[in-house]
Amino acid sequence: MILVIRDAPARIRLVFYIPVAYAYDSAASRMPRQGDALAGYAWLVPISKWLPQTPDSIMRVCLIFNPGAGTAERIKDFLLHLTGEHRCELRPTAAGGDAGKIAGEAVGDGFDRIIVAGGDGTVGEVVNGIAPDFDAVQLAILPFGTGNDLARLLGVYANDMEAACDVAFRTRCEAIDLIKITGTGRDTAYCVNVANGGLGGCVAVDVKAEDKRRWGPLAYWMTSVSALVKLQEFQVQLVLDGEKSSFMTRGIAVANGRYVGGGFPIAPHAILNDGLLDITVVPVLSSLELMAAGSNFILGHEDRADHVKTFVGTCASIRSSPAMPFSIDGEASKSLDATFEIVPRVLHVATGELS
Numbered sequence: 001m002i003l004v005i006r007d008a009p010a011r012i013r014l015v016f017y018i019p020v021a022y023a024y025d026s027a028a029s030r031m032p033r034q035g036d037a038l039a040g041y042a043w044l045v046p047i048s049k050w051l052p053q054t055p056d057s058i059m060r061v062c063l064i065f066n067p068g069a070g071t072a073e074r075i076k077d078f079l080l081h082l083t084g085e086h087r088c089e090l091r092p093t094a095a096g097g098d099a100g101k102i103a104g105e106a107v108g109d110g111f112d113r114i115i116v117a118g119g120d121g122t123v124g125e126v127v128n129g130i131a132p133d134f135d136a137v138q139l140a141i142l143p144f145g146t147g148n149d150l151a152r153l154l155g156v157y158a159n160d161m162e163a164a165c166d167v168a169f170r171t172r173c174e175a176i177d178l179i180k181i182t183g184t185g186r187d188t189a190y191c192v193n194v195a196n197g198g199l200g201g202c203v204a205v206d207v208k209a210e211d212k213r214r215w216g217p218l219a220y221w222m223t224s225v226s227a228l229v230k231l232q233e234f235q236v237q238l239v240l241d242g243e244k245s246s247f248m249t250r251g252i253a254v255a256n257g258r259y260v261g262g263g264f265p266i267a268p269h270a271i272l273n274d275g276l277l278d279i280t281v282v283p284v285l286s287s288l289e290l291m292a293a294g295s296n297f298i299l300g301h302e303d304r305a306d307h308v309k310t311f312v313g314t315c316a317s318i319r320s321s322p323a324m325p326f327s328i329d330g331e332a333s334k335s336l337d338a339t340f341e342i343v344p345r346v347l348h349v350a351t352g353e354l355s
Contacts, residue, residue, distance in 0.1 A: 061088040061169070062106040064099050064126060065117035065144070074144060074161070075117065081165035100129030106137065113138040113350070115168050119145010120193050124329030127178065127190050127347065134178075140168040140350035147330055149259040150193045153272055155352025167352050174354055175345035176272040179256050181328070183338035189328060192347070194260050194267070197318075197326030197336035198234055198251025198282060233284055234324050239317040240279070247309065251282040252324070254316060254340045260330070267310075272354065275344040277316055281309035315341045 065075060075090070082088055089111075091102045099118070103126040106114050114137055116126050123141060130137060142165070143151035143158040151157070154174075156164045179191040231250055238245050238252075253260070255267035255278040267278035316339070323335035 058087050059113060059169075060111045061113045061115055062102075062109075062111040063088055063090045063115045063117060063142075064102050064106075064122075065090065065092055065142075066099075066122070067092045074142075077161050078117070078142060078165050078168075081162075081169065097125070099125040103127075103129030106130075107133055111137060113140055115140045115142060117142040117144045119143070119148055120150050120329040121145065121331040123150055124190075124192050124331060127192050131188075131190050134346045134348070138173050138348045138350060140170075142168060147260070147262040149262065150257055150329070152259060152263070153193075153257050153354065154349060155354060163352065167350055170350050172351065173348045174273065174351045176347050176349055177256050177275060177345060178343045178347055179254065179277065180341045180343050181338050182341070189333075190343075191254075191256065191328045191340075193255070193257035193329050195254045195326060195328050195333075195336070195340065196251070196260055196266065197253070197320070197324040198232070198249060232322075235321045236281075236324075237319040238279075238311070240311055240313040241315055243313075247281060248284045249281050250284055252318065252320075252336070253280045253282075254278075254318070255280065256342070269310075273345055275314065275342055276312050277314060277340060277342050279311040279313070279316060281311070283307045283309070315339065 063075075063078070091106070093099050093102065099116070099122050103114055107130050114126060114130070116123050116139065118141075122145060123139070126139070127134075141151045141154065141156055142161070143156055145151075148156075148158050151164075154167075156167050158164070176192075179195065181189045181191055181195065234249055234251075236247055236249050236252060238247075253266045255270045257272055258265055258267055258270045260266045267280050270276075270278040318340070319337050320335070323337065325332070326336040327333055
């Protein structure tokens, strides 16, 4: 097995430790913290400007992770699962937006698979980083994020890291859909899980990073409760596969996946590879009525969910007045006014059992 830890293209150090090989950038000021997290798994002795040739039979894997997000310590568990069948290069991020840039570089460098150590937002960033070359590389996920809603659907669970590591190197992949998002004055973006507007978009904007670290998925639920005291109404124009409709709403979700916020089933019947958008419209209700409607959704009683509207289609154009805040894969974005189009079975992802 060959493992490389890269801090920057010009700073690579390779270390052999039989039967594995590690790399360490001794010149980068922040890398000692990462080295500390990996201590005990190799002697870190730098050898510069030399990398062995990789046999064609070895899968080349790039692991993207944020060393400042509490993931570096958990990377140790991942290292124990590396075998002689893999060459793995670790590429840490240093700032917001780096994951997408690194993913694009990994495609150019010819990696077979990118493993994303993070949550839905990081996965979304990587997907947009490799766009539109989705066929060029496979993806796998280590669920190191807060919500991990996409990983849950892929049969990869944060409470079973051993199984998650096994899936990350599994040869089995499934092709899943993506949502292509376009609009006036907007760069094309891709959504893997859910684009969530209105109430859900406010939660993505308001939830604090400190609360996510402290409370995990509960941070989304706590923020949701506080958001109920400042409810806003939106007039929405929806064109779905050519059919027009208009309604007042507290929020709207355009879903490829099923869950948001660490397990809330915003689109209970969504399937990642069915070639369809699932759209859920939150009715204009009081705070207590919305809480009751949400409880019915969690319990699977959609027929009692107080006039929650659901739609299914392949292309949706949405306009809102006033402008509706929203998030893409849990990350706050611009207003919801855009066109959402399903791109079927374009992203190849390592999976456990799809749900």
